[in-house]
Amino acid sequence: MQLNQAQQEAVDYVDGPCLVLAGAGSGKTRVITTKIVSLINKHFIAPQQICAVTFTNKAAAEMRDRVKQELGSERSSLITISTFHSLGLNILKEESVALGLGRNFTLFDQYDSFKLIKDIVREKFPQILVDNSEKTVVEEIATDISTWKTSLLRPEDIAVRTIRVQVYEAYQAYLSACNAADFEDLIFKTTLLLRDNQAVRDKWSSYYKYILVDEYQDTNETQYQLLKYLTSKNKKFTVVGDDDQSIYAWRGARPENIKVLSNDFPDLKVIKLEQNYRSTQHILNCANKLISNNEHIFNKTLYTKSNVGKKVQIMELRTQNDEADRVVQLILAHQFRTHSQWKDYAVLYRSNSQSRPLEKAFREARIPCFISGGSSFFEQVEIKDMLSWCRVICNPYDDMALLRVINIPRRGIGHETINALFSQAKAIGKSLYESALNPNVTKDLIPRQKKSLGEFVILLTKLRQYILNGKDKELADELTELIGYNAYIKANTDSKVATEIKIKNVKILLSWISDLIAGKKGDTPLSFLEAVDKLGLREMMDRKNDDQDNDAVQMMTLHASKGLEFPYVFLVGMEEGSLPHKNSLPTEENQGVDNVDEERRLAYVGITRARQELTLLLAREVTQRNGVPDAIHPSRFLKELPAEDTEYYPLGTQAKTSEEQYKSDIDEALKQLESIL
DNA sequence: GTGCACTTCGTTTTT
DNA sequence: CGAAGTGCAC
Numbered sequence: 001m002q003l004n005q006a007q008q009e010a011v012d013y014v015d016g017p018c019l020v021l022a023g024a025g026s027g028k029t030r031v032i033t034t035k036i037v038s039l040i041n042k043h044f045i046a047p048q049q050i051c052a053v054t055f056t057n058k059a060a061a062e063m064r065d066r067v068k069q070e071l072g073s074e075r076s077s078l079i080t081i082s083t084f085h086s087l088g089l090n091i092l093k094e095e096s097v098a099l100g101l102g103r104n105f106t107l108f109d110q111y112d113s114f115k116l117i118k119d120i121v122r123e124k125f126p127q128i129l130v131d132n133s134e135k136t137v138v139e140e141i142a143t144d145i146s147t148w149k150t151s152l153l154r155p156e157d158i159a160v161r162t163i164r165v166q167v168y169e170a171y172q173a174y175l176s177a178c179n180a181a182d183f184e185d186l187i188f189k190t191t192l193l194l195r196d197n198q199a200v201r202d203k204w205s206s207y208y209k210y211i212l213v214d215e216y217q218d219t220n221e222t223q224y225q226l227l228k229y230l231t232s233k234n235k236k237f238t239v240v241g242d243d244d245q246s247i248y249a250w251r252g253a254r255p256e257n258i259k260v261l262s263n264d265f266p267d268l269k270v271i272k273l274e275q276n277y278r279s280t281q282h283i284l285n286c287a288n289k290l291i292s293n294n295e296h297i298f299n300k301t302l303y304t305k306s307n308v309g310k311k312v313q314i315m316e317l318r319t320q321n322d323e324a325d326r327v328v329q330l331i332l333a334h335q336f337r338t339h340s341q342w343k344d345y346a347v348l349y350r351s352n353s354q355s356r357p358l359e360k361a362f363r364e365a366r367i368p369c370f371i372s373g374g375s376s377f378f379e380q381v382e383i384k385d386m387l388s389w390c391r392v393i394c395n396p397y398d399d400m401a402l403l404r405v406i407n408i409p410r411r412g413i414g415h416e417t418i419n420a421l422f423s424q425a426k427a428i429g430k431s432l433y434e435s436a437l438n439p440n441v442t443k444d445l446i447p448r449q450k451k452s453l454g455e456f457v458i459l460l461t462k463l464r465q466y467i468l469n470g471k472d473k474e475l476a477d478e479l480t481e482l483i484g485y486n487a488y489i490k491a492n493t494d495s496k497v498a499t500e501i502k503i504k505n506v507k508i509l510l511s512w513i514s515d516l517i518a519g520k521k522g523d524t525p526l527s528f529l530e531a532v533d534k535l536g537l538r539e540m541m542d543r544k545n546d547d548q549d550n551d552a553v554q555m556m557t558l559h560a561s562k563g564l565e566f567p568y569v570f571l572v573g574m575e576e577g578s579l580p581h582k583n584s585l586p587t588e589e590n591q592g593v594d595n596v597d598e599e600r601r602l603a604y605v606g607i608t609r610a611r612q613e614l615t616l617l618l619a620r621e622v623t624q625r626n627g628v629p630d631a632i633h634p635s636r637f638l639k640e641l642p643a644e645d646t647e648y649y650p651l652g653t654q655a656k657t658s659e660e661q662y663k664s665d666i667d668e669a670l671k672q673l674e675s676i677l
Numbered sequence: 678g679t680g681c682a683c684t685t686c687g688t689t690t691t692t
Numbered sequence: 693c694g695a696a697g698t699g700c701a702c
Contacts, residue, residue: 055691056692057692084692085692086692110691110692133686135686183691183692184692186692187692247690248691250689250690250691251690251691251692350689350690351689351690352689353688407678410679412678412679413678414679415678416678557689557690558690560690560691581688581689581690582688583688583689584689598690602690623693
């Protein structure tokens with residue numbers, strides 16, 4: 001396929017900073033990948049001097065895939081194609097000396113952070129818990145800390161010393177004390193390093209000759225600064241973005257960065273991509289009309305040369321369960337008629353909780369469905385347990401990991417013993433492990449506790465022997481057995497199915513580590529430590545989409561759908577309170593909040609995922625938690641759609657519509673099924 | 678220190 | 693209604 005004029009221009013301009021305003025479905029990924037290839041083949045930039053940054057691992061993987069098709073795996077593997085977070089991680093590892101951070105630092109996930117904040121608040125600032133629930137306080141502080149980090153603010157940069165700032169300070173102190181970083185730190189610390197250390201900045205900004213950024217509207221202040229430092233030497237880069245698809249303001253994204261760019265780089269070249277290659281005319285008309293209700297930084301209008309297609313269907317159901325059932329019926333009938341693959345269908349929703357009735361309906365209908373973004377492999381307790389074991393074996397001074405596994409499997413170490421360890425650690429200013437080895441600690445313990453603690457230390461020492469004696473692979477292969485983890489799972493999981501899944505998960509994890517140690521498929525063999533580090537750090541950031549390739553109906557939040565496209569899209573929950581979400585509306589409870597524009601962009605993202613057919617669904621009553629049904633209003637966004645491009649089916653009328661065929665189709669399908677069974 | 682039964686509380690979006 | 697957290701009894 002040929003590039004259109006605007007796309008070609010975006011590819012060809014390589015002499016300075018370039019901003020590509022790429023509407024939904026305008027082929028931006030193609031522009032980026034073509035440009036990377038062109039930089040190497042036409043402009044003779046070495047692959048390793050090109051850096052392409054995205055926001056999700058999925059997007060990075062896809063980009064690498066496409067570049068690989070053009071350049072072959074050898075040259076493409078030299079290019080840095082990664083997320084902002086992995087890029088930060090790489091730089092931090094490379095610069096660990098300049099940073100004073102150990103080579104194998106620990107990465108705290110969201111829940112680790114919550115736990116730490118909770119401990120700090122409980123211990124140092126219990127006064128703020130008096131009229132608020134602990135959970136709320138912890139979550140609010142976590143949000144604050146995240147906001148500060150995405151705004152490039154260290155605790156000492158904040159003038160007002162509120163309690164929250166003091167928690168932030170203690171939080172950072174604790175992280176560095178146990179040689180750890182959280183997700184935000186990967187970018188935050190990198191940016192600070194480049195800002196404050198000229199040698200490091202010069203090194204990296206001359207190393208990368210050309211930088212490309214996808215989904216630029218999602219960059220936050222810290223990421224923008226990072227980009228500026230990385231390009232400070234050559235000032236050659238391309239950023240691609242669309243302010244209409246900015247849906248991450250809540251985590252610090254600043255779509256104004258699009259505007260700021262033309263101030264910071266006066267010679268910025270701006271190119272607009274306005275031809276949409278994805279959706280039919282009806283769908284695109286809906287999208288355009290909807291988004292015209294928002295303010296815009298740059299004006300652009302998407303157009304398409306594709307066929308008109310089918311009108312956008314809007315269907316009203318009584319309850320959320322009816323809505324879920326209807327989606328399943330429609331997909332069943334449609335698939336029966338067209339023989340499409342299941343993965344051609346996507347069901348999108350505003351919040352994760354909306355997936356429940358859908359999942360149930362799909363299960364009942366025996367239609368395979370894949371819920372993306374739910375709980376990932378690396379968030380499963382058994383995986384976190386096992387990974388903590390691995391971490392503590394590599395580095396017994398890792399208090400966080402040690403604390404997690406000290407009583408797993410149960411060996412009778414409880415609060416009392418741990419408290420004794422903590423006070424000892426405080427007294428000698430060392431880690432929990434060193435405290436456990438210290439004879440002082442046992443003097444406050446009763447014999448049973450001493451014995452339990454002793455058993456743990458002996459076990460840990462025994463496991464460490466494997467590494468010290470170079471028996472890394474044996475350790476990975478025998479670890480489950482050595483710590484008796486399977487017996488623990490069996491004893492603590494009620495359902496047989498769940499037990500088997502957990503045992504299998506642990507097996508998978510350890511086989512990955514084992515494979516990394518053995519150096520399968522041409523990779524260089526790693527030590528146990530390196531293998532654990534690789535899985536523990538890098539993979540934690542990658543929310544696993546294991547069954548993504550399987551043929552299954554795709555279910556995900558609107559946020560997760562960005563960057564993807566599907567032939568047939570169902571968008572459920574088109575109700576006031578769901579989309580726009582009630583927390584985003586300017587009501588008395590949400591004082592000062594008005595995020596309706598962002599909610600509209602969310603709807604826009606959903607609509608523009610559809611290639612051929614789009615169905616919007618809504619329920620008219622919602623069952624509240626006490627079981628009482630409550631009336632609910634259609635989303636304001638539905639009224640903003642052009643009537644001539646939609647077909648509205650009010651409550652109870654679907655059977656009389658153009659989809660009335662579905663019923664006979666289903667009957668026929670059922671008959672066929674019955675005859676098979 | 679562990680396990681059970683009871684309460685409480687709550688519902689955005691994620692690297 | 694359902695999950696997660698707390699308190700109480702072994």
